[in-house]
Amino acid sequence: MNNKFELNxxxxPKELKLLLDLIQGNDGEYKHRNTDGWFTDINWDYFLKLAIHHRVYPLLYLELKAIESNLIPSQVLQTLQAYYQKNTFQMLHLSGEMExxxxxFAKNDIPSLFLKGPVIxxxxxxxxxLRTxxxxxxxxxxxxxxxxxGLLFEKGYINTQETITQNDKKGRNYHIAYFHPHKKIEIEIHWRLHPYPINQPTFSELWERKRVSSFTSYPVSFLGREDLFLYLGVHGARHGWFRLRWLKDIDQMLKTKLNYRKINSFQKKYQYSYMIGQMFLLANCxxxxxxxxxxxxxxxxxSRKLAxxxxxxIKKRTHSHVNGLKNLNNYHTRYLFILMxxxxxxxxxxxxxxxxxxxEQTLPLPSYLHFLYFPLRPVLWIWRKTVKMIQL
Incomplete structure (x- = not known):
């Protein structure tokens, strides 16, 4: 395939371009550049907000720390260092709980695969x-x-999500979140990799191809290399790559040994081709x-259109996050439709x-009447929108 694509x-903004240059991590190439022009007219407050939003501050801290330039304000390095240290403690904390x-789960005969977190x-x-x-x-x-x-409840976790209905489990929802108030740890329990109607392998298929981490003292199972690659690609595409950490993950994976025949076969089988094409174009550009x-x-x-x-x-979500603009739910729904x-x-x-x-919150019904939510959904949606407009 062509290895150089062009997007508009x-x-x-210059701050985002600087961030992208830094996280490429080209083995010290930056240290030998004329960095005076590189850091000219940078809005460092905005740069820090981008670093935090895109969750790449560990990589940025190490890169900037290695660059000798009086144009990098000490406050920037100190802020990144504080986030880096906090993240290190967080990841160690999560590692212990992950084990x-x-x-x-293993002692209760529950096969489990960790999708993200310290093992990844x-x-x-x-x-x-180096990852958040x-x-x-x-x-x-x-x-x-x-x-x-039941096991999580016994260990002190609580279900912090709104009520997950049986219709949710059959439709859009694919996970439930639990939180431990003392440990301050959240766990998302997934029964699908992605929400319906995205195609995906069965749990049994993923389990057959699983790997066991050498990082932990107690065995922790996670996705096989090609399954992880496609999972991260589809996950990033679904979220519009609004956190560049996900794209950096792909960049890292492409530096490892992957079975590209499997990847080509899987992306065709599960109809991921457009999303994976989008991913490659974005990572390349x-x-x-x-x-x-x-x-x-x-x-x-x-794929170029999707990229x-x-x-x-990415620009809308970043701007929304940094400046507190209105949410982008409608835009995201349209984006997902085009992505499919x-x-x-x-x-x-x-x-x-x-x-x-x-x-259910708008119109509580007994469980034996839940089937009525299907024909009533448009009416209930209009009612919520009307009430919201009146309140404004």
Missing amino acids: LTSI RISEL AYDLYGDIS SKDLDVLIKKRDIQKVE LLNTKAHKEIKLISERH QLALLY PTSRKVLFILTLFYPSFKD
Whole structure:
């Protein structure tokens, strides 16, 4: 495949371009540059906000620390150092809990796969302090949900999500969040990798290809290399790559040995081709990532369109986060629709009609009447919007 693509990057601010240059990490190349021009007219407050939003401050701290330039304010380095140290403690804290949860589930005959967190940080970067994680994500079989919830309750976790209805589990929802008030740790229990209607491997298939981490003293199972690569790619695409940490993860994975025949086979089987194409284009243009020649882009034209949409989305989400603008739910729904392959678009639209906990809050009904939420959903949605407009 072509290893150099072009996207319209004219709207990206200088601070974001600097951030992207730094996280490429080209083995000390930056130290030999004429950095005077590199750091000229940088809004450092904005740069720090970008670093925090995109969750790449550990990498930025180490890069900037290694660069000798009086143009980098000491306050910037001190702030990044504080976040770096806080993240290191957080990752160590999560590592201990990850082992305990893995052991708890194994002793109760519950197969589990850790999707992100310290085990992924170590696998991708070789150092858990170089990647951030706010929680632990664990994939289990759907039939084990009730059993897992009981075990977590026994260990002091509480369900912090709004009520998850049976319709949610059948439709858009694919995980439940639990929080430990004393340990200050959140765990997301997944029964699917991605929300419906995205295609995905079964748990049994993922379990057959799993790896066991060498980073922990108690065995912790996580996704096989190609499964992890595609999971991170689809996850990033679903969220419009609004955190550049996800794109850096892909950059790191492409530096390892991957079975590209498997990747090509999986992306075709599960209809990920457009999303994976988008991922490669973004990684190449923003991080100068080189993709292997065996990778096949099914439709480079459509992937380029999706990549350009993601750039706009990255800019919108970043601006929204930094300046506190209104949420982008409507834009995100449209983006997801365009992201879907044609064969899944109808199913995606149908998921929008699945009842949610908001419908139950608006009109509580006994469980034997929950089927009424399907025809009532449009009415309840209009009612909520009307009440919201009146309150404004």
